[in-house]
Amino acid sequence: MSRDAGRLSLILLFMPFVLWIGLLIILPQLGIGYYSLREKVGFNQFEFGLKNYVDFIGEPVYRNTLLRTAWMSILVTILALIAGFPVAYYIAKIAKERSRAALFLMCLIPLWVSDLVRAYGWIVLLRETGVISTALVKMGIIGQPVEMLYNDITVVMGLVYTVILFMIVPLVSTLQGMDDALLEAGYNLGGSRLTVFRRIIVPYAMPGIVSGCIITFMLTAGSYLTPILLGGKNSSWFTEQIYNQFITRYNWESGSAFGVSLLVFTSFVVWAGLRLTGQSLATTVAKD
């Protein structure tokens, strides 16, 4: 193939990706960034300035909602890691070749149902007149129906359930690359189960752990349906504030500033997380 033809096919192959990134990610982000820097001074009159950000920082409700969203997201990420690691390890290392695909499929099946329907599934189970409450009353374990929705535990549980697959997939793929002989060498040289886990399995799986954590954290912090439906008015999820600014108050400038703040803050959390655990993107996610 000639050089030009090679270049053409490269351009054609990359075009969908470039269009997607450019039109649907970069362009809207630039637009949002642009909007966030506009100050409304009168009807259809705008000036450039940081007033929207100053307002955001000056209002404790917004600030605290963002911090709360970040903390809950970190909690969800940690729980997803703790719950997802054994599952991933079982699929990648213990399960037989044949059952591996079936197990993986079982993890994927929930994704065939939309987020919304899954959230309503939780509602059907957990509400005051729901399946669990009614069953417990019938068995005489509790005296009267209890409301299990609209609290933080439910929100965290629902979010872990929603995002755990995105933790499991990268973990399975890194763990599958691990030679069993490494584990055997770990035992052979005198390591206990704990030592082998701590000094061999975890360091080996670190690329998967880091990418899984980043994906789950970002997905959680940016999720909307699950916290709103399961947490109701109490959820105080930051995406809800963005929604309110855009839709309820029709204040696009302020909403854009919130959106940019969320992106910057979550990116900062990821950066801080990498620094605190002594990892870098180059040695983990980008590792071949």
Added chain:
Amino acid sequence: MYDLSCASVTKSFGSFTAVRDVSLDIPSGSFFSILGPSGCGKTTLMRMIAGFETPTSGDIAIKGQSVVTLPPNKRNVKMVFQHLALFPMMTVGENIAYGLRCRKEPKSEIAPKVARVLDRVGLPGSQDKRIDQLSGGQKQRIAIARCMVLEPDVLLLDEPLGALDLKLREHMKIELKQLQHQFETTFLYITHDQSEALVMSDNVAVMNAGRFEQIGPPKALYDAPASGFVAGFVGDSNVLPGRLAEVKGDEARVEVEGGGTVIGRVADASKPGDAVEVFLRPEALRIGAGGEGTSLSGTVESFLFNGASSRILVRSGAHLIEVADPEQSGAAAQGGAVSVAWTAEKARIFARRPS
């Protein structure tokens, strides 16, 4: 006392018996090899010694102490894995220190021990190198150092040279033998490569289909194989299938398939009338006339040049016979008629191997 003894060790997986009634005793400080084709059960045997598998029956003892109930991390038997299994996320120094740290040795003693063992394997000062910076031979030495720093009673080596290229493999054979001398530790080496086993070992056990066919020094296996399998597996042989016609004192007469008779020595319990095979080492053959039964005539098919192990291929009827030709003397011309001769005691007769 023996560093490692196995007594009637058997291992079955369901209805398949991988290791059948194997017994061995390895004296302290010796180099012992288990030689066998792939799937003969040698890896299973080694994994039982390391503790990754439990024998179905029989006993394994290290320095006289039964270890069958000990978990792998409590046995003082270290293993060099087939693909070495160096920990890629640790440096060379951390790899070697891993076992010492598992033993909870004080930090102040770990660093000098690591430095000393690196010295001994000829890679001083490479503590901070990453594993992927090492060459194949260096990785090999690090894998051995990682085990030897723990001063094991027995070092197990599971075909560690298999992944190396030929030149390096030849070199590592000698180096392994020297390392074994230097550390004075018992090495148990498993391989399917007969030349590795012959060159390095004090004793070799030839394993086939889960059992030991013969245990002995390399020279004994080569010169006096106990079965057709050993004769065929250790060293090169020309094999002539036939039927044992008669045994007269030392000498036995075999009617070779495709015509002709060969006189040799019966080396097992074959009786007249049995299907047998005659084994002739290429170096026991020479080009030249011989007596009835100790020579075959044929034509020179081709010359296989390989330095000191050059061969002449002679076609005799349906058989293709390799004759050693170390000096490439030019005693025969391609296509020429020749006679291949041997002395009767060099022709070994064994019962026909199941094909």
